[in-house]
Amino acid sequence: MEKLRLRFAPSPTGALHIGGVRTALYNYLLAKKHGGTFILRIEDTDQARFVPGAEDYIKEALEWFGLVPDEGPGYGGDHGPYRQSERKELYQKYTTQLVEAGRAYYAFDTPEELAAQREQDPNFKYDASVRMRLKNSLTLPQEEVAHALAEGKDYVIRLKVPENETVSVQDKVRGQVSFDSNELDDKVLLKADGMPTYHMANVVDDYLMEITHVIRGEEWLSSTAHHVLLYRALGWESRMPEFAHLPLILRPDGKGKLSKRDGARFGFPVFPLSWNGQTEEDSFTGFREYGFLPEAAINFLALLGWNPGTEQEVFSLEELVDTFSVERINKSGTRFDIDKAKWFNQQYIIKADAGYLLEKVRPIIKAHGYEPGDAFLRGFIELMRERAITLGDFWENGYFFFEEPREYDEKMIQKRWAPERKGLFDELAGQLHSLNGYTAENIKAQAEAFINEKGLKFGDVLPILRLGVAGTMKGPAIFEMMELLGKEEVDRRLRKAFVQFNELSNP
Ligand code: GLU
8 A cells, every 4th residue: 555645734823723633643554553754834825824833833832732743844844845835836737737737727817807897796706607798818919918918917816617517525434525616616726926826726736745535624525526537537547545524523412513712701712732822812721731731631532532442431642543443523513621631631630640740740849839849740640640630730739738718618627626626626737737658648647546535426537637737628648738738837727727717717
């Protein structure tokens, strides 16, 4: 089999939507499954929509997910340049070739003239039915065309779509999809500014970059008819890639396509990384900043439009590479279920390698002003990892490992604390403080002995210790927590807490 070459071809028009990451992922998976090449191509021919920083964002996102291109701008490769804006001459060469072969033509209609046509007929389409009455190299005398070109008059080059043909696309997801060529307009291939349109650049590059398979979003399916015509017109039909169009990603409520605004609307990320746009409306929190592990997000995205055909849900990237197949891409849209994404994240946090998690959690703790040693941080992570859904939860649910409780659960104190017991608890605190070997085991044994000796119950004592140390009833195993915090810190907290508990229960 010929070596597979797949490309991810985003336009740098802003932050990359999470759907784009899914497209990149599927291209990556198919390429890697067959030992092929994954290429990044930047489709930046639309200068009006170009956004500075977007290309770097795309690369950073791909790298964060581990989908590192084998070829692309900044990644090397011998099919470059990989930015379309640096390939202008190539597109010009092939459009001219098409004109010479009679498969495309110059059109001189001004924007005003076209607007006037649209005014007369709101359904106006520049196509076979009207092209012979418009201003182009098919209708104007040759000398006039030559003159206009020599004069530097504005023109575009349009594809001459053949009449009365059925254009069929063999799509790997949808099967055969057919279009009536009479419905297709004469697409602009080269714009007045000398830049190609998406269609022209995309086809020329897929050919020159020897792309074997194109996996992209469903919204490009209808363009594929024009692409097929272009391959034919250029004489490249035998080298046309195979196409697979991915189903839509739907809003959680199933009401239409997931849009970038839905993130704000539903309170979850729809972008891989945070993006600071010009306005607040155009700024988004990413999966990364939301506290997702890249592996979890990848796993989630893989199943958003593909199914393995088994019960297995958790897949590493390597397992996905092995298991992925285009045949198992779903035909219908899939709902974006953020709870499922969180579930994956939780699974990955629980199973993550300790060292790996350490590097992910450390910056979060540091952002709050704490730089604990590795041993402490590891202990903390082991106690907390079962309780974290996002990385941010390590701080949210465990901040009290780094600083004193900000508040005490008053309701619990009213319920569990009795001022006359303060002496008793001070005595317990003293006993614990004088322990030799401040381990969870020893602390527990000492607490048990105390409970028995005083004729108390566990329920009288453990909640008080927990509230004193953490302020809340939620948290990991109390004795382990005390061991990690250490004797002095625990003692300081308990003594202080008991005084406060007295105040709180005696308003
Ligand atoms: N530049 C197009 C995009 O932004 C690429 C579509 C395709 O893969 O052909 O999605």
